[in-house]
Amino acid sequence: MAANVQNIPGRTDWAEDDTEDLATAIPPPQITKNKDGTETIITVFLNEDGKRVKRTQRIRRTVVKKKENPRVAERRQWAKIGPEAGKPAGPRPDTTTLGENIIFRPVMGYKSGQVQEKAPEEDRKAEQLKKMQIKCRICSGDHFTTKCPFKDTMAPEGAEGGAAADLGEDADDTAGAAGAGAGGSNYVPPHLRKGAAGAGGGERMGGKYERDDLATLRVTNVSEFAEESDLREIFERHGRVTRVFLAKDRETGRAKGFAFVSYADRSDASRACEKVDGYGFGHLILKVEFAKKAT
Amino acid sequence: MRPILLQGHERALTQVKFSKEGDLLFSVSKDHVVCAWYSANGERFGTYKGHQGALWTVDVDPTTTLLATGGADNTLRLWEIKTGKELKRWEFNTSIRRAEFSEDGRQLLGVTEKRQGQLSNIFVYDIVPDVTADQSTDPTLHITVELPRVTVAGFSALSRYIITGHENGSVAQWDAKTGELIKEEFPHEDGMSVTDLQWSSDRTYFITASKDKTAKLIDSETLEVLKTYVADTPLNSAAITPEPTNYVILGGGQAAMDVTTTSARQGKFEARFYHKIFEEEIGRVRGHFGPLNYVAVSPDGKCYCSGGEDGYVRVHHFDPPYFDFRFEVERERERGLQM
Numbered sequence: 266m267a268a269n270v271q272n273i274p275g276r277t278d279w280a281e282d283d284t285e286d287l288a289t290a291i292p293p294p295q296i297t298k299n300k301d302g303t304e305t306i307i308t309v310f311l312n313e314d315g316k317r318v319k320r321t322q323r324i325r326r327t328v329v330k331k332k333e334n335p336r337v338a339e340r341r342q343w344a345k346i347g348p349e350a351g352k353p354a355g356p357r358p359d360t361t362t363l364g365e366n367i368i369f370r371p372v373m374g375y376k377s378g379q380v381q382e383k384a385p386e387e388d389r390k391a392e393q394l395k396k397m398q399i400k401c402r403i404c405s406g407d408h409f410t411t412k413c414p415f416k417d418t419m420a421p422e423g424a425e426g427g428a429a430a431d432l433g434e435d436a437d438d439t440a441g442a443a444g445a446g447a448g449g450s451n452y453v454p455p456h457l458r459k460g461a462a463g464a465g466g467g468e469r470m471g472g473k474y475e476r477d478d479l480a481t482l483r484v485t486n487v488s489e490f491a492e493e494s495d496l497r498e499i500f501e502r503h504g505r506v507t508r509v510f511l512a513k514d515r516e517t518g519r520a521k522g523f524a525f526v527s528y529a530d531r532s533d534a535s536r537a538c539e540k541v542d543g544y545g546f547g548h549l550i551l552k553v554e555f556a557k558k559a560t
Numbered sequence: 561m562r563p564i565l566l567q568g569h570e571r572a573l574t575q576v577k578f579s580k581e582g583d584l585l586f587s588v589s590k591d592h593v594v595c596a597w598y599s600a601n602g603e604r605f606g607t608y609k610g611h612q613g614a615l616w617t618v619d620v621d622p623t624t625t626l627l628a629t630g631g632a633d634n635t636l637r638l639w640e641i642k643t644g645k646e647l648k649r650w651e652f653n654t655s656i657r658r659a660e661f662s663e664d665g666r667q668l669l670g671v672t673e674k675r676q677g678q679l680s681n682i683f684v685y686d687i688v689p690d691v692t693a694d695q696s697t698d699p700t701l702h703i704t705v706e707l708p709r710v711t712v713a714g715f716s717a718l719s720r721y722i723i724t725g726h727e728n729g730s731v732a733q734w735d736a737k738t739g740e741l742i743k744e745e746f747p748h749e750d751g752m753s754v755t756d757l758q759w760s761s762d763r764t765y766f767i768t769a770s771k772d773k774t775a776k777l778i779d780s781e782t783l784e785v786l787k788t789y790v791a792d793t794p795l796n797s798a799a800i801t802p803e804p805t806n807y808v809i810l811g812g813g814q815a816a817m818d819v820t821t822t823s824a825r826q827g828k829f830e831a832r833f834y835h836k837i838f839e840e841e842i843g844r845v846r847g848h849f850g851p852l853n854y855v856a857v858s859p860d861g862k863c864y865c866s867g868g869e870d871g872y873v874r875v876h877h878f879d880p881p882y883f884d885f886r887f888e889v890e891r892e893r894e895r896g897l898q899m
Binding site: 334336337340341343345346347348349350354355356357359360361362363364365366367368369370371372373374375376 | 561562563564565566567568581583584597598601602603604605606607608609624642643644807833840841842843844845846847874876878879881882885887888
């Protein structure tokens with residue numbers, strides 16, 4: 266108090282002094298509206314140590330309207346009874362706990378013992394694959410290497426370059442991957458053998474994948490919370506979709522941010538490419554282009 | 561979905577019921593306590609204390625003002641939900657196995673156990689849906705059931721019939737005005753007790769669960785079996801999900817006395833979901849450590865809960881895949897309707 270009086274000389278009324286002081290110390294929060302609909306709130310306050318702190322918050326207000334039965338709303342306000350009487354609102358940890366997450370998806374033709382945590386399509390695929398023991402050389406996924414969605418973007422495991430890479434180097438790499446030093450005794454895939462001249466041509470066999478490529482779109486900037494079904498829904502509007510692949514992180518199960526969508530018809534694909542490119546999905550804007558053929 | 565586990569009971573759950581709006585949940589167990597919970601977050605609203613024996617049954621009236629409970633202390637009691645005050649107590653010679661309000665909440669039915677030379681009895685009381693009113697002490701209808709022991713009972717649509725399920729697997733239809741036996745059918749295997757009877761939202765049909773490992777959808781007018789759901793374990797309970805979903809939920813598991821000899825997996829302590837029309841199983845939800853004694857679906861269809869022999873109530877709020885799921889034919893029909 267004495268200090269205040271010293272700071273502002275000429276004041277004699279201590280009560281007035283005090284209020285004046287408060288007013289100068291803490292100005293009311295300033296709220297300014299920004300053009301993009303957000304608000305900036307600047308608050309000045311005293312923190313625990315008595316220091317002046319200026320806090321700038323930028324917020325966006327969203328109104329979530331929820332309809333509720335008035336009876337239900339009334340019951341929510343009831344005073345608790347019995348052993349709960351007088352306890353604050355909200356679940357008490359001694360009576361209420363959260364269980365572990367259960368993924369429950371209704372499936373046609375459910376059979377006991379079947380793993381429930383899978384979509385029906387995945388299940389069918391997985392079952393087929395169980396019999397065949399397939400492992401992709403590119404991404405180690407459960408599919409043929411030729412069907413790998415990353416075949417355009419990634420080189421096979423253990424190989425540095427793509428198909429056009431130097432043959433000798435490739436052979437070294439495969440030898441390294443096999444874990445043995447001597448090159449002669451190790452298996453070298455036919456397309457990498459020295460004898461197979463012009464192996465580049467034999468690299469990607471099967472014309473059907475070429476056709477596939479023609480009507481395949483590469484979708485990038487996909488929200489990591491996206492699901493294949495969401496994408497399918499978006500793309501199915503523009504024609505018959507034969508395949509949707511959404512790259513997912515194997516550990517977290519979240520989308521990696523890109524996907525491939527194949528159409529049965531190329532004209533549909535080009536239309537979809539035009540329409541969906543720039544489409545807002547989740548909080549991101551999709552980028553759609555034709556998948557580039559592997560070089 | 562993340563189930564909410566409610567630990568308000570120390571012994572096996574016997575029945576759980578939702579209020580009409582689905583916001584409150586009532587559970588009774590063999591430990592003499594009635595608990596009320598908010599279904600949205602699992603918060604306990606309170607308990608209703610007074611019973612001196614295991615509780616077998618609970619029901620809430622459609623306005624969520626009155627609660628009826630009955631149990632092994634040979635009493636049927638009426639409570640005010642909001643305050644927890646006991647409003648009325650009816651005493652009997654044997655325990656109350658089942659209590660149920662009629663659709664309009666103006667009648668209450670109580671079923672007594674057949675024991676000690678006593679036959680099963682059905683008592684119907686007129687209820688004034690007001691907490692200050694004096695409830696009548698004498699039943700308006702008293703049926704002495706000459707048939708095998710009544711295990712479950714309820715009022716059909718417009719309180720026209722009383723439907724009972726019996727220990728020998730039979731289902732009987734009684735006139736709710738005169739108490740006359742109209743019909744008796746044997747939908748379940750002989751000697752296999754009917755363990756549960758739950759109504760569709762309009763009470764024109766109901767589902768029965770039985771120890772013969774099946775649940776049946778039965779018309780309340782004709783007692784004709786409409787659908788049969790076959791499970792691989794004795795069933796304790798069955799519930800019908802309201803529109804627009806067409807499922808039934810079955811709960812069961814082997815008898816509590818056999819549980820210790822098998823693993824949880826073999827015990828089949830799962831809630832089973834079947835398609836109501838196609839009678840096909842579509843999924844299971846596990847979680848309980850003992851048989852499911854009761855399953856109940858919220859009347860809004862957004863969540864269901866199960867009470868188990870393990871003393872837990874698990875409340876499950878459904879995820880979108882549950883609502884989106886359609887059979888191929890249903891999908892085609894929807895497409896046809898859109899066009």
